[in-house]
Amino acid sequence: MRVTTLTMMHMSVFLLLVSSASASHYYGGFLTFTPKGLNPDGSLTVEILYREAYRICFPYQTWYCYSGNCGITTRSVTGQIASYSGPSYSWCQLETILIKNVPTDSPFEMREASCCWIYAPNNNGQWNLFAHIDLGTRSDTRKPNSSPVTTIPPFIRVLQNCPQTINILAHDPDGDHVRCRYGTVQNMECGTCYNDPDFYLDENLCTLKYNKSNIIGPHIFELVLEDYPTRPITVSHMNGMSLTKYPFHTSSNGSSSPTTTAPDPLSKIPLQFVVVVDQASPSCTPGQYIPKFVFPTPGNGESLSAPVKKEMKFIINATAIYAMLSAIVITGPLNMTEYVTMHGHFAEAVIKWTPTDDDLGDNVPICFTAQSTFGTSTFESEMRCLTVIVVHSIGTGTASVFCTEGTMTVEVDKSSVPGLHEENLHLKDPLCTLTSNSTHVIGIMSLNSCGTEVEEDNTTITFKNEIISFESADGIIARTNDVRIGFSCNYPKRGQSYFEFTVHKIPFVFTEKGFGTFTYQFEIFHSSLFNSMVDPSTYPVEVNLGEMMYLQIVATAQLSNTILFVESCRATPSDNHNYPIFYSIIENGCIVDDTVVIYAGNQTVFRFGMEAFKFIGLHERVYITCSVILCEAGNHTRCSQGCVNGTATPAPHYRRRRAAITETSSHFISQGPLQLRRSSDSIGSSLTLNMNVVFIAGALLVALATVCGALMYRTKMSALKYQKLPSTEF
Known part of the structure; x- marks a missing residue:
């Protein structure tokens, strides 16, 4: 009995410590949802994804059903996806995926609330997260609505003297218009519910503009994202109820029209985070003290396709000429891997993720920033975000590859990829298209062109590229099958050929529709007679x-x-x-x-x-x-x-x-x-x-x-x- 009492006392102390740890330790969070289909019994499956950040990696709270029938959770996965440790601030971000079986498609609402935010002026510590979910069938897509897709590093830094625009990720899988607004007390969407006067929130563009603040330190933001159709639609439910949803009309200055009542959104999801105003910088020019992203870093707002069970990869490069790169902060899906290397004024991160069958149809958000240091000061880059769209496994095709010391030639048998269209194909560099004959699609390129990637181990150097399909410029619909055909050339790390293509540039070879294969040779000569080339x-x-x-x-x-x-x-x-x-x-x-x-x-x-x-x-x-x-x-x-x-x-x-x-x-x-x-x-x-x-x-x-x-x-x-x-x- 004494042992049991002591154990209960120890558990009480532990819970008290956990409660104390959570106080003044909340850094923000958000929730999104994706319908996963209709079940044979008429119920629906929906995926609920939420990310939250605390000072310590511990899932302090859970969402509960606030109204309606939220169904039952059939599967739950939680894991750490990002963390940061600095001299003044430390945080850990967790992701939880709930698979729910919902018996009806009627709207329901979920809520999470607790205390406390990290300390910030004009902040009472309490926080509330609220989500409105409606799984009714849309008249335009004949499917249930998906919420906007968003994510954010829970902790963003700006400099006191440097104006900056934070582009909030607000991608909508259904093509709806997404608005970002401050949460309100009456809707229980926030704790502090403070509209920060040092920042301007453009609700229709989902941008947070910072100019200047006299308050150094954390600023709390408790936002709500709402999606509206671009034209009137109806949302029908199993119980016979049908609701009309209207676009959100704005005036010429971007605000809602005062003569009309704002329409009801299709869904509401929370997005909460911290922006810290740091001391002034010697320069506000990106690339000097503030890190600047450089090629081949994806641009903000880009969308990438990732086939199920195939590794998706992209590279982040950042530089700062007067400061030392110290971190690349990335928030992405569970099981994403990061290989980050720092080289003084330059940093590189290689990001890899392999989606599973459960991810099919998901729009997966990823955001990242880069940080640098100079003395005791820390500088952070712009935030960039992208969306990874998980698609079916794509055509592989039959490719023959011919390797020389300077070029790769790939030939794809047209019969191995039904519906293959030459005009819809390019290499990793979209400017490099291909040619064809009656039986094969052909691409010829040099080892240092057309987006070729280089990988190496202790004995071999490998040059890799891909043939990729593309669609119309609007990127909305597709009438051809996705194609991604990888090919590579392997070279041993020995011999004269390796030495030559690691230093002196061999001719650059390209292939483009209408021009076929063409080559550029760039050389240095000893004199203006151009009769004696510098020996490679x-x-x-x-x-x-x-x-x-x-x-x-x-x-x-x-x-x-x-x-x-x-x-x-x-x-x-x-x-x-x-x-x-x-x-x-x-x-x-x-x-x-x-x-x-x-x-x-x-x-x-x-x-x-x-x-x-x-x-x-x-x-x-x-x-x-x-x-x-x-x-x-x-x-x-x-x-x-x-x-x-x-x-x-x-x-x-x-x-x-x-x-x-x-x-x-x-x-x-x-x-x-x-x-x-x-x-x-x-x-x-x-x-x-x-x-x-x-x-x-x-x-x-x-x-x-x-x-x-x-x-x-x-x-x-x-x-x-x-x-x-x-x-x-x-």
Whole structure:
């Protein structure tokens, strides 16, 4: 009996500790729902997903049925999906998935409430989460409504002196219009129910705009997301009740019309989070102290398709030239894996997730931010979010792959993929389309083009790409089967061929409908005679400051009577044309650097020279990247337009002409690296360095680790993504 009493006392103490831990430890949460179909007995299955964040990883609370028939839970899964630990704030985010069997499609409501929020001014600590769910059948889709899809890192940072717009993820699987508003007391949608005057919530765009605040520290946000149809529809229920749902009309300034009563939404879901205002930053420019996302990071609002049982992967890259990258914070689904590496001023995260059969039809939200530090200060990037749409397993097809030291050729038997349409196919880089003959679809590309990814282990380097189908620009409907055909070439880590394609760039090969296969060869020469090319085995090319460099681009195409046009060239300290530090040489077909000399060539040969330089700071290497286009001669194309002054982009009609197959897409090609020759001669020649370059490059100080030898691919190739595979995958 004494043992039992002591055990009960210990449990009471534990529960008291848990209760104390939850006080002032809530960081926010949200709930979404997805109908999963009608059961044979007439009941419905619905998936309820909610994420909540606390200072300690513990599922403190559970949702309960507030009104209506919420059914019974047949399965429940809970797990940690994200966490953060810093000097002032720490949090852990949990995801719970409930599979419910609901006997009727009538509306029901769920609620969760407790205490307490983390400390913040104008916050009473209490929190409430409220969701309205209606599984009636819509007249437009003939299916039950799905709620808006959202997620958010529970803790977002802004800088006191830097205006920022937080784009709240508000994706709707049914194509409805989503509004974001503050919760109200009368609807039990919030605890504090405070409309923060330092932030402006655009309800119709779902953006939270910050300008300036005198309050340093946490600000609490308790929002509600509502979805409205874009035209009037009816929602019918099994009990014979039918409700008409109307669009939400707004006035010209974006507010609701004062002369009409706001219509009832299809659903209501909560979204609560914390925004912390940090001390002022020396600069508000992304990429300096504040991290900036760079290629190939997905853009905000993008949608990705993920077939069931097939691994989905994307890469996040971030940089800050004056601060050190310290974290990439990602909130995504259970069982998502993250491989995050920090390289001083640069960080990379490789995100992988494999959906299961249970995820079919789901729209899965993922959001991420990057953080950097300088001294005791922390800086956070913009928040980016994307939605992963889980689809049926897709066609695999039968592909034959032919590998050389410089190219991959893939041939797909048309008969192996019913309904295969060449015009709906491209490689990982959407600009790289394919050609075909009567029996096969064909793609030819170099190892450093068309979105090719590079992976390596201790003995092998692998180049991977995919043939992917695409649909119309509206992205709403599909009339062809999804296709995703992967192919790769494996090379042993030995021999001359490996050395050559890890340093010197081999010719860039592309395939496009209407142009077939064409090649760009970018080389460096010893003199203006262009009769002696720099030996590829001597790369990286050593130069003296101020010394003339001679570069040549040659285009070779299956079509005759073509013209090569060099649209732009820039120098970067990294082999990535989107790298934030660059020096322009040619822009929009116009010469920018005043040391550039154009030499005689022909329609498919472009030759130019310029004085060598380096980026001031710790950069030892320079890469030259150019954007090039191939056109048919005699047509009005971007090639015939020539130099476009200023930063103007080509007129829209060139895109329409592109459909007539008179010019290729713009492709990036690069060569390098060039590096400063370490000798007394190079020191003396530095006096001839173009002062314009010194001024511009001097303002872009940054340190970038340079990896040599067999790992040269860690400096990103143009349109090429690199990651080192964990040894556990082999």
